[in-house]
Amino acid sequence: MRKILIVEDDDETASYVERGFVEQGYGVDRSADGREGLFLATDRAYDAIVLDRMLPGLDGMAVLKAARAAGVRTPILILSAMGALDERVRGLREGSDDYLVKPFAFAELHARVDALIRRGVVPDEATPSRLAVADLEIDLLSRKVTRSGRSIPLQPREFLMLEFLMRNAGRVVTRTMLLEGVWNYHFDPQTNVIDVHISRLRQKVDKDFEIPLIHTVRGSGYMLSPEG
Amino acid sequence: MPDGNMQVRWWRSVTVRLVLASTVASTLMIGVVFGILYWRAVGVVEQQAADTVASEMRGLIEHFSESGLADLMQTVRDRSAVPAEAEPVYLVVDGLGNRLAGNLLAWPPTILPDGGWRKVELYRRGEENPILIGARGYELIGGVRLLVGRALEGRVAIQDAIGESLLWALAALWAMAVGGGILLSRTVLRRVGEVAAINREVMVGELGRRVPVRGSGDEFDRLADSMNAMLSRIEELMVGMRTVTDSVGHDIRSPLTRLRNRLERARLAGASEAEREAALDAAVADVDLTLDLLGRLLDIARAESGLQRGEMAAVDLGAVARDVVDLYEPIAEDRGMVLEADAGREIAIAGHAELLAQALSNLVDNATKYARRRIRVDAWQDENAARVAVTDDGPGIPAGDRERATERFVRLDPSRSGKGAGLGLSLVAAVARLHGGHLELADAQPGLRAVLVLPLPATGRQRGEAIGLGAEGSPKPALRRYEGDPVA
Numbered sequence: 001m002r003k004i005l006i007v008e009d010d011d012e013t014a015s016y017v018e019r020g021f022v023e024q025g026y027g028v029d030r031s032a033d034g035r036e037g038l039f040l041a042t043d044r045a046y047d048a049i050v051l052d053r054m055l056p057g058l059d060g061m062a063v064l065k066a067a068r069a070a071g072v073r074t075p076i077l078i079l080s081a082m083g084a085l086d087e088r089v090r091g092l093r094e095g096s097d098d099y100l101v102k103p104f105a106f107a108e109l110h111a112r113v114d115a116l117i118r119r120g121v122v123p124d125e126a127t128p129s130r131l132a133v134a135d136l137e138i139d140l141l142s143r144k145v146t147r148s149g150r151s152i153p154l155q156p157r158e159f160l161m162l163e164f165l166m167r168n169a170g171r172v173v174t175r176t177m178l179l180e181g182v183w184n185y186h187f188d189p190q191t192n193v194i195d196v197h198i199s200r201l202r203q204k205v206d207k208d209f210e211i212p213l214i215h216t217v218r219g220s221g222y223m224l225s226p227e228g
Numbered sequence: 229m230p231d232g233n234m235q236v237r238w239w240r241s242v243t244v245r246l247v248l249a250s251t252v253a254s255t256l257m258i259g260v261v262f263g264i265l266y267w268r269a270v271g272v273v274e275q276q277a278a279d280t281v282a283s284e285m286r287g288l289i290e291h292f293s294e295s296g297l298a299d300l301m302q303t304v305r306d307r308s309a310v311p312a313e314a315e316p317v318y319l320v321v322d323g324l325g326n327r328l329a330g331n332l333l334a335w336p337p338t339i340l341p342d343g344g345w346r347k348v349e350l351y352r353r354g355e356e357n358p359i360l361i362g363a364r365g366y367e368l369i370g371g372v373r374l375l376v377g378r379a380l381e382g383r384v385a386i387q388d389a390i391g392e393s394l395l396w397a398l399a400a401l402w403a404m405a406v407g408g409g410i411l412l413s414r415t416v417l418r419r420v421g422e423v424a425a426i427n428r429e430v431m432v433g434e435l436g437r438r439v440p441v442r443g444s445g446d447e448f449d450r451l452a453d454s455m456n457a458m459l460s461r462i463e464e465l466m467v468g469m470r471t472v473t474d475s476v477g478h479d480i481r482s483p484l485t486r487l488r489n490r491l492e493r494a495r496l497a498g499a500s501e502a503e504r505e506a507a508l509d510a511a512v513a514d515v516d517l518t519l520d521l522l523g524r525l526l527d528i529a530r531a532e533s534g535l536q537r538g539e540m541a542a543v544d545l546g547a548v549a550r551d552v553v554d555l556y557e558p559i560a561e562d563r564g565m566v567l568e569a570d571a572g573r574e575i576a577i578a579g580h581a582e583l584l585a586q587a588l589s590n591l592v593d594n595a596t597k598y599a600r601r602r603i604r605v606d607a608w609q610d611e612n613a614a615r616v617a618v619t620d621d622g623p624g625i626p627a628g629d630r631e632r633a634t635e636r637f638v639r640l641d642p643s644r645s646g647k648g649a650g651l652g653l654s655l656v657a658a659v660a661r662l663h664g665g666h667l668e669l670a671d672a673q674p675g676l677r678a679v680l681v682l683p684l685p686a687t688g689r690q691r692g693e694a695i696g697l698g699a700e701g702s703p704k705p706a707l708r709r710y711e712g713d714p715v716a
Binding site: 101103157183185186187188189190191193196197199200 | 519520523527551554555556558559562582585586589590593596652
């Protein structure tokens, strides 16, 4: 079972996150105090840590720094009400792996933690030059996409989106994750531009085939998977 | 009140220290001047004595050679007997040093009989203090020596006169220093007090107060000018803040009220399961809208407060424009519009890539809402500035409304109440200001042309510094967060 540590002093938020992860089949430990959180983080093996920024005892940034200094390599996601861009950059610079701004939807948190855990499990071994899901295959070197042996021409940006989806195959990818992963921007576009990009990609990847691979996950984002 | 906190301990006061320093300097100067004067005056007096003695000596020698020793001795005796103001000194000795005539007991050993001018201290009979004598000695025929001298008393008189003048001069100087110092510190303290008083008034909330500028262009005027500029900026920020709170009060209250009513209705007995479900969905949408609104307001506030200036780094404005065009191209096409771009060249500026992209995407987003068929994005630079223009062929903004369009919460089209909170252009304007630039709105005939004008980094050495400044805090630290290879 995947184990997650939640360091969050707001009981309401902590319960909400805990319930969510337990429902998804994770083991969850909770701590409402920075010092205790740091102790747990260094002492036990977790698959991921969700860390609030403002904590009693020891501030979230200090916990992050201390944990990294102590050699804790567990993926850490910072959860914070401080949403400004520079705060995010600071968090990432201090060694966090992702940064999510409160308020957030659990689906977003889940998708991000999931991506972090998976990245931790499959370390950057010899980067594969091909990715395949069902009959869809992409070649990362030649940037060629084929489905059932038929070549699908894609624009560069579409290729990046598909690659991003395939690397996270079977997992929910949220719109902001796509914007971050493919465009490297963190702001929230007012109009849902990502949906239109996805529907274009769908036109090319799914339209002429019997089984759709790109699915919309209601309220969260998208998932590329062989099963509906 | 006016002098309340202004009591400075006197030795800490700048004025007192300045006056002290200049007084000490002036005292030294006066000392030097009087010293030189004294030295010169004494020299002149002594020279006169030396000349007098020399001519008298010459007369006596002549007298000796004409009339002989006895006559000389007689003359010397006569002259010694006459009490004179200048206290002449005479002595005639024979070859063995025995006194033959004169008012001096013995030949002083320091006076050589060579006619040279020498000084020697001699005592009057029965007196403690020596007097200074200048004298010449001369050897006559047969080992007889003659000494003629004068007391250099004039020197003492000069000393006294000069000393007295010195005291008067110093007294006058110090009186002026004290008087001037008091006057100066009164003036300085009064003006410092004025500034401090204005400060206190501003602190208690009278933001409109300004430090008076006298127009003399002095240091205090310059201080007042920069303080007034600061106060204006503070007032501007405060007014902005007040506008935000007012608008937030209004604009957040309405969706929250809507939300409350929805939830209330869902709780009523008799609501069906499906109705409750729908009410919940709508409630979540309301909350999202409110959160979104809050987030945008905070973005604007942060951009306006300039807090993100530390994150400035080298940015290619052309690349940002291309990214945004790339992001919006599909949605424009979906809405039956053509999104064209001319942003191929690199435009290096110092900026915040993320905020610039957000600002630009706000402009393009707006364009996709109002354009009829075409949207153009152009990025270019001239010698003055870097510019990105977003042009649409929609209804545009009437000239009279353009100023207002960048204010928060202004929706120029009241019918379009659902979409957006009217914050788009004000964020763009705030981001432009953060970068030291501005947003220009113009008529595209038909349509709106919004130009983001940003300053170019200073050239040469300064340019490197300006860009290097934010390098460490670059908003994009190699974000290889997901395994997806970032944009190649």
